[in-house]
Amino acid sequence: LDWETTGDDDTSGIDTCSAGTYSTPDDTAVTVSGFCTDNAGNNSDPVASLAFDYDNTDPVNVQTLLDRDPDHDGWYNAPLDWETTGDDDTSGIDTCSFGTYSALDGTGLTVAGICTDAAGNSSAAVSSVLFDYDATDPVNVQTLLDRDPDHDGWYNAPLDWETTGDDDTSGIDTCSAGTYSTPDDTAVTVSGFCTDNAGNNSDPVASLAFDYDNTDPQLTPTVTPNPVVLNGSATASPNATDNLSGVDSSSCDPVDTSTVGAQSVSCSATDNAGNSGAANAWYSVAFSFQGFFQPVDNGGVYNVVQAGRAIPVKFSLGGNQGMNILASGYPKSTVVACSGVAGTDELEETLTSGSSVLQYDGTVNPPVGQYIYVWKTEKSWASTCRRLDVKLADGQTRSAFFSFKK
Numbered sequence: 001l002d003w004e005t006t007g008d009d010d011t012s013g014i015d016t017c018s019a020g021t022y023s024t025p026d027d028t029a030v031t032v033s034g035f036c037t038d039n040a041g042n043n044s045d046p047v048a049s050l051a052f053d054y055d056n057t058d059p060v061n062v063q064t065l066l067d068r069d070p071d072h073d074g075w076y077n078a079p080l081d082w083e084t085t086g087d088d089d090t091s092g093i094d095t096c097s098f099g100t101y102s103a104l105d106g107t108g109l110t111v112a113g114i115c116t117d118a119a120g121n122s123s124a125a126v127s128s129v130l131f132d133y134d135a136t137d138p139v140n141v142q143t144l145l146d147r148d149p150d151h152d153g154w155y156n157a158p159l160d161w162e163t164t165g166d167d168d169t170s171g172i173d174t175c176s177a178g179t180y181s182t183p184d185d186t187a188v189t190v191s192g193f194c195t196d197n198a199g200n201n202s203d204p205v206a207s208l209a210f211d212y213d214n215t216d217p218q219l220t221p222t223v224t225p226n227p228v229v230l231n232g233s234a235t236a237s238p239n240a241t242d243n244l245s246g247v248d249s250s251s252c253d254p255v256d257t258s259t260v261g262a263q264s265v266s267c268s269a270t271d272n273a274g275n276s277g278a279a280n281a282w283y284s285v286a287f288s289f290q291g292f293f294q295p296v297d298n299g300g301v302y303n304v305v306q307a308g309r310a311i312p313v314k315f316s317l318g319g320n321q322g323m324n325i326l327a328s329g330y331p332k333s334t335v336v337a338c339s340g341v342a343g344t345d346e347l348e349e350t351l352t353s354g355s356s357v358l359q360y361d362g363t364v365n366p367p368v369g370q371y372i373y374v375w376k377t378e379k380s381w382a383s384t385c386r387r388l389d390v391k392l393a394d395g396q397t398r399s400a401f402f403s404f405k406k
Contacts, residue, residue, distance in 0.1 A: 003049055005034025012039035026090040028053045055090040055119035062086035064097070064113045064128040072199025075170050076101075076133045084113030084126060091118035105169040107132045134169040134198035141165035143176070143192045143207040151274025154245055155180075155212045163192030163205065170197035184244050186211045213245040213273035221252060221267040221281035228257050229288045230321065230394075236281050240269035248272045252281065260285045260321075260394035286394040287325065288318030293370060295349035296400050302344040307404040308379035310351035313388065315398070316370050320360055330391040331356075331373060338385035338403055347402075382406040 004019035018034025029051040035044045067081040083098035097113025110127040146160040158181040165172055176192025189206040220239045228234040236252035250269035257263075264280040291298045293314035305311060317325060356376045362369035375388065381404040391397040 001052075001054065003032045003034070005036055005047060007036030007044055009036075009038035009040075009042070012042075015039045015041075022054065023056065026055045026057050028090070030054050053091065053119075055088070055117060055121065057088070057090065058121045059086035059088045059093055059115040059117050059123045062096075062115050062123040062126045064111060064126050066111075066128055066131060070131070073173075073197055074132060075198035076131060077135050077198040077200050079135070080131075080133065082111045082113070082128060084115055086115035086123055088115075088117035088121075091121075094118045094120075101133065102135070105134045105136055107169070109133055132170070132198075134167070134196060134200065136167070136169065137200045138165035138167045138172060138194040138196050138202040141175075141194050141202045141205045143190060143205050145190075145207055145210060149210070152248075152272055153211060154273035155210060156214055156273040156275050158214070159210075159212070161190045161192070161207060163194055165194035165202055167194075167196040167200075170200075173197045173199075180212065181214065184213045184215050186244070188212050211245070211273075213242075213271065213275060215242075215244065216275045216277035217242040217247055217250070217269040217271045219250070219267055219269055219277055219279040221265070221279050223255055223265065223281050223283035227284035227286040227394075227396075228255070230257060230260055230285055230318070232257050232288075234283065236265045236267060236283075238267040238269050238279075240267075240277070242269075242271040242275075245272035245275075255283065257285050260287055260392070262395065284395060286396050287321060287392055288316075289392065289396065289398060290316050290318075292398070292400055295347050297345045298400065300401060302338070302385065302401050302403040303347045304344050304403045304405060305347040305350055305377070307377055307382035307384075307406065309377055310353060310355075311347065311375045311377060311402075312349060312351065313373040313375050313390065313400070314370050315390070316365065316368050317392075319368055320362060323358060323360065325371070325393050326358065327391040327393055327395070330397075331375065331388055333375075333386040333388045333402075336385050336387045336401065344403060377402075377404065 001022040005017040015037045017036040031048040033046040033048045035046045037043050064084045071077045079100050079102035081100050084096040094116050096115040108130045112125040112127040114123050114125050116122045143163045150156045158179050160179050162177040163175040173195050175194040187209040191204040191206045193202045193204045195201050217240045223236050234255040238250040240247045240250040248270045252267035264282050268278040270276045359372045364370045385403045389399050
């Protein structure tokens, strides 16, 4: 700051007056003083200037600061406020830079600002610390199934899937993954998303639609006819159903009728998704029993016989089926009430003696023949009624009713 002193002298006139430049120190209410000398060598008293404020120093301690810590794992992923601060001991700070960073994604970024004091001195631009910025979601996101369909365009077992994507700045951190296992349906999709290292999430992206059936076909197999006679013909039907992909094929093994009793036949089915199911059809193979022959009457009629006589109980099984045709403990008789039957009939043929024994006679009605069970009754049964149960090895029970007289 240049200054000078001026004055007047009416006699000898002014010779010189003080002048100079003020450049230090910074302060407020500063004054400079000067005097004048006339040509006769007389000096005036020093005279101070008006007080003034002087600040020729830029702001100090200038720094540019970010307004928050990183959003995720050292990265900023949203617009970021910043400001510059500083000190000035003389005129004081007037303004400092500030703003919001929301520009290009990148690493090693900075923002810079300055401070200006009230005297108009400006600091040099000062940069912030380095920071990494990524506000862009992952791109090229897709959700992929891990394998081709298992059978004829269908998936029939738990199916792994994963989501993939790209991120050019912070890189991909994680993407969704999983296993689809339920429910069965058509046009199924799975969805996933990707997250980058800055914490940005993509929108969910669905996979291609696929068909899923992990349920075996259901079988309710039957055998027709049931029961079937020994060595007769019967057919097994799988009766398979599948509620989604539908039945592709089904079948049953041949029905074996060569042995009497409870039997089973295996049936299986495959649906259009490749799931297979199996079940057994139960059936009974029975002797070809055609009723009791004379002298025993069928149909609930009481066969009247003298107590203590041996009764020839005759029947056919369609041929000689061996002597192991009776269930254990049979035939056996049970006392019943002598009422509620269709009628009575005097037994035409009895034996005076004999033990309870089973025989086969192939000379009668060849080649079918007949079985004869000699049933030894007791005299004590007089005036009672009994039901004779003949249970065969095929599980079937045939019965005849008897009324005993003295």
